[in-house]
Amino acid sequence: MSLFDNNSDPNINLLPHDGTVNYYGKILTKDEADRFQQALLNTIQWRNDEAVIFGKKILTKRKVAWYGDEEFKYTYSKTTKTALPWTAELLELKKICEAETGEIFNSCLLNLYHSGDEGMAWHSDAEKDLMKNGAIGSMSLGAERKFAFKHKSTGEKIELMLEHGSLLVMKDETQTFWLHRLPPTKKVSEPRINLTFRTIQNIS
Numbered sequence: 001m002s003l004f005d006n007n008s009d010p011n012i013n014l015l016p017h018d019g020t021v022n023y024y025g026k027i028l029t030k031d032e033a034d035r036f037q038q039a040l041l042n043t044i045q046w047r048n049d050e051a052v053i054f055g056k057k058i059l060t061k062r063k064v065a066w067y068g069d070e071e072f073k074y075t076y077s078k079t080t081k082t083a084l085p086w087t088a089e090l091l092e093l094k095k096i097c098e099a100e101t102g103e104i105f106n107s108c109l110l111n112l113y114h115s116g117d118e119g120m121a122w123h124s125d126a127e128k129d130l131m132k133n134g135a136i137g138s139m140s141l142g143a144e145r146k147f148a149f150k151h152k153s154t155g156e157k158i159e160l161m162l163e164h165g166s167l168l169v170m171k172d173e174t175q176t177f178w179l180h181r182l183p184p185t186k187k188v189s190e191p192r193i194n195l196t197f198r199t200i201q202n203i204s
């Protein structure tokens, strides 16, 4: 698929097999998206992410935050995090995401990419604390960025652009068979916030 015929029909599966990815396009007006982006920049407790790479703890340039229904403990990039309680804006966005998709989410991981210098490497979101084959609702605010999927065994690649105020849903076996990434790019200097609404089920 070409990057330029972004299909924003949520009934279309962007993956040819082994999973389901639906792009809903812009589900917020520009004004709403601008307002949420500004509010999240100001109200979220952004922190540099700790990741373990080759056994060494490093701090990423990208900032992250994790919110949820309870003080969930969640292991991501080999470090354990505790969720903060929902803010007013996050609850509003969660409701919008749930109404669009018909899914229910109990947590949200937020990423703040200050510019195109920052991205996220190939990975899948299949941590043991996440509900297996559960839906992940991914909302984007700010700079439009390219997003890509790569099949773990065939290497097939699918790319699309994630627009300001848009929603992408990954579900079914997507995380088992496909990797995804947000490639860094020299073409973007503006920030972008991404919210991934998820279902954690390790409640102990």
Ligand SMILES: O=C(O)CCC(=O)C(=O)O
Binding pocket: 109, 111, 120, 125, 138, 147, 162, 180, 182, 194, 196
């Ligand atoms: O920034 C994005 O669009 C994706 C983020 C992501 O894949 C993740 O948080 O697991």
Ligand SMILES: [Fe+2]
Binding pocket: 123, 124, 125, 180
């Ligand atoms: Fe991810």
